[in-house]
Amino acid sequence: MTSGTSISYKFYIFVVVLLATALFLFYDVYNSEMYECLTATYSSSNIALMNDRKPKVSRLFGVKTLDRDFQFDMEGNDVMVVLHIQKTGGSTFERHLVKLEHACKCIQGTKRCDCSRPGAIKKGKRDVWLFSRYSTGWSSCGVHADWTELTSCVPKYMAKKNVGDARKKRRYFYVTMVRNPINRYISEWKHVQRGATWNTSRHMCDGRSPTDKELPKCYKEEWLDVPLDEFMNCKYNLANNRQTRMLADLSLVGCYNLSKMPDEERKQVMLRSAKRNLRRLAFFGLTEYQLESQFLFEETFKLNFQIPFEQMNNTKAELASATAVTPLQYERIKQLNSLDIDLYTFARTLFIQRKALMEAKKNNNGMLPF
Numbered sequence: 001m002t003s004g005t006s007i008s009y010k011f012y013i014f015v016v017v018l019l020a021t022a023l024f025l026f027y028d029v030y031n032s033e034m035y036e037c038l039t040a041t042y043s044s045s046n047i048a049l050m051n052d053r054k055p056k057v058s059r060l061f062g063v064k065t066l067d068r069d070f071q072f073d074m075e076g077n078d079v080m081v082v083l084h085i086q087k088t089g090g091s092t093f094e095r096h097l098v099k100l101e102h103a104c105k106c107i108q109g110t111k112r113c114d115c116s117r118p119g120a121i122k123k124g125k126r127d128v129w130l131f132s133r134y135s136t137g138w139s140s141c142g143v144h145a146d147w148t149e150l151t152s153c154v155p156k157y158m159a160k161k162n163v164g165d166a167r168k169k170r171r172y173f174y175v176t177m178v179r180n181p182i183n184r185y186i187s188e189w190k191h192v193q194r195g196a197t198w199n200t201s202r203h204m205c206d207g208r209s210p211t212d213k214e215l216p217k218c219y220k221e222e223w224l225d226v227p228l229d230e231f232m233n234c235k236y237n238l239a240n241n242r243q244t245r246m247l248a249d250l251s252l253v254g255c256y257n258l259s260k261m262p263d264e265e266r267k268q269v270m271l272r273s274a275k276r277n278l279r280r281l282a283f284f285g286l287t288e289y290q291l292e293s294q295f296l297f298e299e300t301f302k303l304n305f306q307i308p309f310e311q312m313n314n315t316k317a318e319l320a321s322a323t324a325v326t327p328l329q330y331e332r333i334k335q336l337n338s339l340d341i342d343l344y345t346f347a348r349t350l351f352i353q354r355k356a357l358m359e360a361k362k363n364n365n366g367m368l369p370f
Contacts, residue, residue: 072301082132142202146246173282181340205255247274
């Protein structure tokens with residue numbers, strides 16, 4: 001192939017990926033079977049509130065960012081680390097992970113599984129390939145540990161707890177699920193109403209947890225049946241922009257010390273960090289795209305799930321939003337989660353382009369089509 005022909009072919013592939021992305025986004029907005037948007041459960045008078053959330057193709061990512069082919073070695077020294085963000089479908093995703101073929105042995109009726117590497121126990125070793133709630137438990141690095149906590153804690157935990165060959169360098173593959181911020185926020189509110197507080201979370205950053213002054217609680221002992229307005233009015237409610245905070249490197253903003261920099265600067269630094277870290281994760285899926293997320297995971301790691309993912313048409317949050325959230329409250333939720341909305345738009349664009357490239361590879365015998 002001549003140089004001129006090669007350049008023309010690369011340009012042709014570039015155009016194909018761009019068109020595929022645009023068509024997929026168009027399909028995503030107008031086909032409710034592909035993406036159950038929040039407007040599906042809102043009354044006609046409230047649908048206008050979602051008009052500004054139609055996705056747009058704002059950028060094209062490079063092949064290095066889009067291409068994911070890690071050939072995960074479950075029997076070697078690879079470790080998959082789950083960053084479980086509250087109310088993103090993380091528990092369902094983790095249940096799928098422990099049911100990968102030859103992956104884990106789970107105790108029925110419990111949330112604990114033995115995810116030792118295949119053959120590790122027979123060799124007298126206790127080395128796990130999966131770091132998650134179901135395998136290593138919450139006590140390892142804290143309840144719903146974020147990116148800042150996990151990247152600091154996991155290597156130390158693995159070196160201390162495992163009897164594998166410590167001289168061998170492990171490869172860590174961080175994975176997570178991301179969700180529509182409005183639905184996620186409402187889902188968290190409903191979950192807190194039922195009694196959830198996650199008050200044992202450590203929020204470790206730069207070697208310490210935040211002080212009570214840096215991160216005051218929004219409640220005394222529990223927040224049962226909390227009204228939505230009260231939930232939103234707490235300045236220190238970590239539900240606000242939770243996905244951005246949990247994916248960002250909080251060391252860049254002085255952890256939970258809000259006096260380190262102006263509020264707007266802090267927000268933008270966190271958002272840029274969250275986008276950078278999300279882009280570099282080995283895998284992230286979208287709650288609203290279950291089948292597509294399954295496809296990307298299997299193509300990325302060359303591992304197959306035993307049970308197919310299932311797309312839920314209407315979540316509790318979507319159903320609740322149809323009756324329990326007023327238009328004014330909905331606008332307030334958008335304001336409180338403006339960073340997460342920006343992050344989710346970024347995530348969807350990346351996700352869709354990544355899927356288009358991975359499909360092209362699969363249809364080209366696993367090779368990049370250019």
